[in-house]
Amino acid sequence: MPSYLTFRILKGLFVVVLISVLTFIVMRLMPGDPVYLLLGDGQIPITDEQIAAIRAKWGLDRPLPEQYLVWAANLLRGDFGESLIRAGVPVRDMIFEAIPVTALLNVYALGLAILVALPMGIAAAVRRNTWVDYTTNIVSALGIATPNFWLALMLIVVFALQLRWLPPFGLRSWQGFILPVVVMATEEMAVLMRITRGAVLELLPQDFVRTARSKGLSERRVLYRHVVANALLPVVTVIGFRVAFILSGTIIVETVFALPGIGRLFVDSVLRLDYQVVQSLVVVFAVLVVFVNLITDFLYALVDPRIRIS
Amino acid sequence: MSDGKRTNLIDRTISRRQFLKYSVYSAAGVYVGVNGLAWAQGASGGEIVWMGHQEVAGLGPNDIGADVHAAVIFNVLNPLVHVNHVTETEMVLAREVEVAADGLTYTFHLHQDVRFHDGSEFTADDVKYTYEFYAQPGNTVASRFIGMREVEVVDRYTARVHMDSVNAAFLRVAGEVPIVPAAYHASVGDDGFRTAPIGTGAFTVASWRPAESTVLAAFPGHFRGAPLVDTLRLDVVPEPSVRTIALLTGDADGTVWPLSTEDNIDFMDDPDFRVVATNWNSPRHIPLNTRLPQLSDKRVRQAMMFALDRQRIVDDLESGFGTVATSHLAPHNPFYNPNVPLYPYDPERAKSLLDEAGWTVGSDGIRVKDGMRLSFTCTTISGDQTRRPMAELAQIFLREVGVEMQLAEAPVASILEGLRQGTLEASLFNWTMGSTTDPSPTSTLLSNGGDNFTGFANEEMDRLIQEGLNVVDPAARMPIYARTQELFAEEVPALLLHFNQGVLVFSNRMKGLPEVITSSTPLFYRGNEYSKG
Numbered sequence: 009m010p011s012y013l014t015f016r017i018l019k020g021l022f023v024v025v026l027i028s029v030l031t032f033i034v035m036r037l038m039p040g041d042p043v044y045l046l047l048g049d050g051q052i053p054i055t056d057e058q059i060a061a062i063r064a065k066w067g068l069d070r071p072l073p074e075q076y077l078v079w080a081a082n083l084l085r086g087d088f089g090e091s092l093i094r095a096g097v098p099v100r101d102m103i104f105e106a107i108p109v110t111a112l113l114n115v116y117a118l119g120l121a122i123l124v125a126l127p128m129g130i131a132a133a134v135r136r137n138t139w140v141d142y143t144t145n146i147v148s149a150l151g152i153a154t155p156n157f158w159l160a161l162m163l164i165v166v167f168a169l170q171l172r173w174l175p176p177f178g179l180r181s182w183q184g185f186i187l188p189v190v191v192m193a194t195e196e197m198a199v200l201m202r203i204t205r206g207a208v209l210e211l212l213p214q215d216f217v218r219t220a221r222s223k224g225l226s227e228r229r230v231l232y233r234h235v236v237a238n239a240l241l242p243v244v245t246v247i248g249f250r251v252a253f254i255l256s257g258t259i260i261v262e263t264v265f266a267l268p269g270i271g272r273l274f275v276d277s278v279l280r281l282d283y284q285v286v287q288s289l290v291v292v293f294a295v296l297v298v299f300v301n302l303i304t305d306f307l308y309a310l311v312d313p314r315i316r317i318s
Numbered sequence: 319m320s321d322g323k324r325t326n327l328i329d330r331t332i333s334r335r336q337f338l339k340y341s342v343y344s345a346a347g348v349y350v351g352v353n354g355l356a357w358a359q360g361a362s363g364g365e366i367v368w369m370g371h372q373e374v375a376g377l378g379p380n381d382i383g384a385d386v387h388a389a390v391i392f393n394v395l396n397p398l399v400h401v402n403h404v405t406e407t408e409m410v411l412a413r414e415v416e417v418a419a420d421g422l423t424y425t426f427h428l429h430q431d432v433r434f435h436d437g438s439e440f441t442a443d444d445v446k447y448t449y450e451f452y453a454q455p456g457n458t459v460a461s462r463f464i465g466m467r468e469v470e471v472v473d474r475y476t477a478r479v480h481m482d483s484v485n486a487a488f489l490r491v492a493g494e495v496p497i498v499p500a501a502y503h504a505s506v507g508d509d510g511f512r513t514a515p516i517g518t519g520a521f522t523v524a525s526w527r528p529a530e531s532t533v534l535a536a537f538p539g540h541f542r543g544a545p546l547v548d549t550l551r552l553d554v555v556p557e558p559s560v561r562t563i564a565l566l567t568g569d570a571d572g573t574v575w576p577l578s579t580e581d582n583i584d585f586m587d588d589p590d591f592r593v594v595a596t597n598w599n600s601p602r603h604i605p606l607n608t609r610l611p612q613l614s615d616k617r618v619r620q621a622m623m624f625a626l627d628r629q630r631i632v633d634d635l636e637s638g639f640g641t642v643a644t645s646h647l648a649p650h651n652p653f654y655n656p657n658v659p660l661y662p663y664d665p666e667r668a669k670s671l672l673d674e675a676g677w678t679v680g681s682d683g684i685r686v687k688d689g690m691r692l693s694f695t696c697t698t699i700s701g702d703q704t705r706r707p708m709a710e711l712a713q714i715f716l717r718e719v720g721v722e723m724q725l726a727e728a729p730v731a732s733i734l735e736g737l738r739q740g741t742l743e744a745s746l747f748n749w750t751m752g753s754t755t756d757p758s759p760t761s762t763l764l765s766n767g768g769d770n771f772t773g774f775a776n777e778e779m780d781r782l783i784q785e786g787l788n789v790v791d792p793a794a795r796m797p798i799y800a801r802t803q804e805l806f807a808e809e810v811p812a813l814l815l816h817f818n819q820g821v822l823v824f825s826n827r828m829k830g831l832p833e834v835i836t837s838s839t840p841l842f843y844r845g846n847e848y849s850k851g
Binding site: 038040041042044045046047055056057058060061062064065090091093094095096097105106161164165168169172175176177178179263264265266267268272273276279280281 | 372373375376380383454455456457458460461464507508509510511512513527528529530531553554555556557559560563564566567569729730731732733734735738768
């Protein structure tokens with residue numbers, strides 16, 4: 009077990025270093041120059057002396073390998089550097105300000121999705137080909153097919169504009185979380201519903217379920233103790249995958265609802281060629297994904313006794 | 319009060335009932351006193367909320383370039399002068415400016431007894447420190463100080479700027495750089511100042527969450543009197559339709575960045591809102607790389623101007639919110655010259671000009687000359703849903719006279735770099751040509767201008783630009799810039815489309831907007847004058 013763990017950690021570290029190098033290269037290959045963006049819109053003349061001074065200030069005049077090594081060495085010491093655009097603000101502060109917003113959104117959305125999707129998925133499987141199943145399938149198909157952007161705007165129109173129950177944007181109160189969480193949970197819910205239904209349907213005809221029934225266990229006990237417990241495995245898989253998609257999955261919701269989360273920070277930083285922020289964010293997420301994958305593998309073993317880590 | 323009736327107040331006991339009565343009287347007295355004073359000053363209290371589309375990345379003088387930043391910064395920091403909402407030069411911290419006849423000195427007489435938010439007094443030393451600090455090349459506003467040698471502190475309330483060379487734009491360009499308190503700025507550095515600024519403005523920074531909102535609190539010691547509201551907030555709301563809804567729900571009172579055209583039209587019919595439509599300072603235009611052989615002949619460029627039905631672009635794609643451009647300077651610019659060669663929609667004239675230039679129609683309908691096709695690529699900004707359709711319509715018009723304009727997309731940073739390096743053939747945007755701050759096209763039309771995206775090189779234009787910069791008197795500058803506009807119209811380094819109207823919407827809950835407005839961004843610099851009704 010320790011050797012397996014060491015191997016996985018080393019492998020993870022290699023992945024993180026590789027990703028950091030690739031991100032550094034990709035950002036430098038991107039067309040454009042952040043200095044020109046920093047200097048503004050061109051209504052005021054820009055001098056070469058100004059451009060050179062700004063490059064020197066941010067170390068952008070140094071050779072690329074040196075820029076990478078300086079950045080990586082600082083990163084190892086926990087210094088993420090400073091944003092090119094938000095000068096004076098450490099990148100670490102920017103990331104740690106944005107992470108809680110995105111993390112809370114995802115935790116709430118996932119929680120809501122699980123709360124709704126598991127019972128509905130189970131009910132659909134148990135009452136297959138009844139109205140319960142058909143309704144669940146329709147709801148699930150709608151959830152997957154509805155674009156986040158459209159759903160978000162529709163919810164804002166109904167609950168903020170028409171009913172005036174909830175704020176149209178922002179997180180100035182806890183009510184601000186409701187609409188974005190519902191939007192994010194909708195798609196998640198639809199996917200989880202289908203996965204749960206499929207998993208339960210697959211397990212219901214299995215021998216161990218028949219055995220459980222033949223032992224005289226109540227149907228409820230068979231379902232929850234033997235079927236649902238085993239059906240959780242794909243749910244854990246989905247949750248594990250979800251972490252990898254946090255960045256992309258929240259961008260639209262964070263933009264529409266004006267939430268200062270990590271997805272918006274990432275897109276804004278890419279568009280403004282804010283090298284330090286993009287590189288640091290990618291490394292943070294690489295570490296997170298590697299870590300969560302590791303945890304997910306161990307959780308498999310916990311949830312499914314058939315899997316043993318060796 | 320006689321001695322016989324004198325009462326020892328300390329020893330005197332009062333009943334609970336009396337205590338309550340006096341407490342209520344006292345509280346009422348304080349309330350009436352405070353609110354009466356506020357009422358007398360016209361104060362309404364409350365909060366005004368504006369919305370921007372992008373984060374407020376910094377709060378220092380180096381950040382004033384973007385409208386959303388400026389809307390916050392100029393309420394915290396004051397400059398010596400402003401170019402205001404009717405494009406006039408307005409005194410702010412300076413009460414008077416004397417410009418020497420030779421244009422080499424500017425003497426600023428400052429308001430006295432002006433305090434920074436930390437209580438320190440604003441003096442000429444702060445002007446000297448600010449101008450000399452931000453004139454250093456590492457600053458984004460450094461080029462505003464071109465030609466400045468030093469600032470002399472004549473006395474506590476008089477600062478004199480000495481120039482090495484005449485820069486006619488200096489007053490309106492450098493004068494807008496806000497003043498920082500020398501001692502505080504020196505102690506925290508510019509990066510520190512950008513995150514926690516102290517100024518003489520009507521508001522102090524209460525909280526700054528760049529991607530979410532910036533909250534400003536009223537500064538009662540402001541030299542023009544306390545603001546009428548308690549707080550001013552700028553929320554970052556990237557999605558235009560959500561900004562619209564927030565105005566309708568009352569979650570916001572105004573928007574610094576425009577809404578969709580359809581929403582603007584709806585608001586025009588709504589009596590609860592005021593729609594402020596002003597022509598932008600810069601026209602939408604297609605800068606052409608005049609170094610390319612197929613675009614180097616001005617007859618080809620003139621032909622393209624005749625080929626474009628620009629009024630249709632305004633009507634179809636801007637819902638009529640725009641004015642066809644005849645000059646690179648906007649009609650509200652004091653230096654605007656209406657008497658320049660015009661280009662009405664005339665495809666036949668375009669065809670004959672192209673024939674005259676030797677371009678004949680090829681088998682596929684695109685003109686050719688010496689084996690070269692009359693073709694170029696216009697690169698628009700990735701995801702720019704507003705201007706991309708204009709490029710598509712222009713493409714159709716040009717195709718009708720035998721000019722092929724292919725379309726591509728790229729991020730704004732790569733477009734700027736490509737244009738500056740001359741590797742891009744054309745683009746479409748509207749933030750460079752023309753400015754109401756100064757009519758000089760130094761950066762865009764001078765042959766070695768930093769933003770000469772078209773590679774335009776014309777001796778007469780260079781001479782006029784240099785001449786214009788050496789003349790300070792506006793009346794004497796007028797004929798110079800009248801000629802630069804004529805030259806632009808003759809040479810057509812860029813295809814001018816139209817001045818779109820910047821349409822901003824304000825709720826009538828926000829009181830105090832000026833009646834006449836020709837430039838909308840400076841409206842946001844006057845946060846202290848607005849109240850909440």
